[in-house]
Amino acid sequence: MKYIYDLHRIMLRQNLILVYEGEFTQEITKSVLAMAERNMDAFGEEASIKRKVFNVMVECLQNICKHAESYDTESYGKNSAIFMIGKHNNEYIITSGNAVPKDRVKDLSARLAHINSLDKEGLKELYKEIIKNGELSAKGGAGLGFIDMARKSGQKLRYDFEPINDALSFFSLRTTISRTNS
Amino acid sequence: MEIINLEGTEDTPKIILDKDKALFEISGRSLPEDAAEFYAPILEWLDKYKTAPNVETNFSFKLEYFNTASSKLIxxxxSKLDxxxxxxxxxxxxxxxxxMEEAGEEFSELVENLPFEFKSY
Known part of the structure; x- marks a missing residue:
């Protein structure tokens, strides 16, 4: 049973205030949001920072709901993914990890690299271009989630892909929200 | 004309569209899972309204938060109001x-003629 203590210590060491692992649905998204909000309210987080964290969380969680791929093995369940929030003295770190098909990795990397290459004005222009000319995808996404996360964060998005098997890669994404007012 | 009166929920906004009382308002939080489905009746209503609108239509947006899928529908x-x-x-x-102020400014830049007034609360 030592893994419980280990997990507990990892969570403390990483300042994780919330970790959710499992299936992601809109109902679960709402619960996770409510928990994080209560948590931030409990220590009187500033409204403007709370809103940014909430914003990034919504985009991140709804991305997972729409795009996380189910593992083939039954034991992994349906679109199993992980979502975490870390609270540090100067920043919140919102992290997610989920499986994506291998053939999507190139496109995802290119999109994230492009977003990271843009400054504030560039992100605003890209946002306006996509909202004006883009169509909602079959899954109901506007193609704006990463851009919005980058804009609300004001910092670069960090991401990584780890191979799972021949068909899937594990996509990790990390967004930082500063707690010191800009 | 029919009245749309939706109570807000934790992930959908409160919406009132009432031609006779000249009430046009969307407020609260908008993060539905399927934004297109949620807003479809609103867009249909506006299409009907457009055929015989009031002399003035002052449409209020008082949103606390909206997700990117909702932003497309907003x-x-x-564009219909335009x-x-x-x-x-x-x-x-x-x-x-x-x-939220900046989001409103950006929307105002994305339409042609529609005048925007900004109010803080």
């Missing part, structure tokens, strides 16, 4: 919510 609503003569928008934002 632009669809604004083609209704006498329509204007009042965009409310919380006084310390610069992101």
């Amino acid at each position: 632009l669809d609503i604004l 083609n209704i003569s006498g329509a204007r928008v009042t965009w409310y934002y919380h006084e310390d919510d610069e992101d």
Whole structure:
């Protein structure tokens, strides 16, 4: 049973205030949001920072709901993914990890690299271009989630892909929200 | 004309569209899983309204938060209002919510004629 203590210590060491692992649905998204909000309210987080964290969380969680791929093995369940929030003295770190098909990795990397290459004005222009000319995808996404996360964060998005098997890669994404007012 | 009166929930906004009382308002939080499905009746209503609008249509947005899928649908609503003569928008934002103020400004830049008024609360 030592893994419980280990997990507990990892969570403390990483300042994780919330970790959710499992299936992601809109109902679960709402619960996770409510928990994080209560948590931030409990220590009187500033409204403007709370809103940014909430914003990034919504985009991140709804991305997972729409795009996380189910593992083939039954034991992994349906679109199993992980979502975490870390609270540090100067920043919140919102992290997610989920499986994506291998053939999507190139496109995802290119999109994230492009977003990271843009400054504030560039992100605003890209946002306006996509909202004006883009169509909602079959899954109901506007193609704006990463851009919005980058804009609300004001910092670069960090991401990584780890191979799972021949068909899937594990996509990790990390967004930082500063707690010191800009 | 039919009245749309939706109570807000934790992930959908409160919406009132009432031609006779000249009430046009969307407020609260908008993060539905399927934004297109949620806003479809609103867009249909505006299409009907457009055929015989009031002389003035002052449409209020008082949103606390909206997700990116909703932002696309909000632009669809604004684009419809853009083609209704006498329509204007009042965009409310919380006084310390610069992101919401900026979002309203960006929407105003994405439509042709629709006048925007910004009010903090």
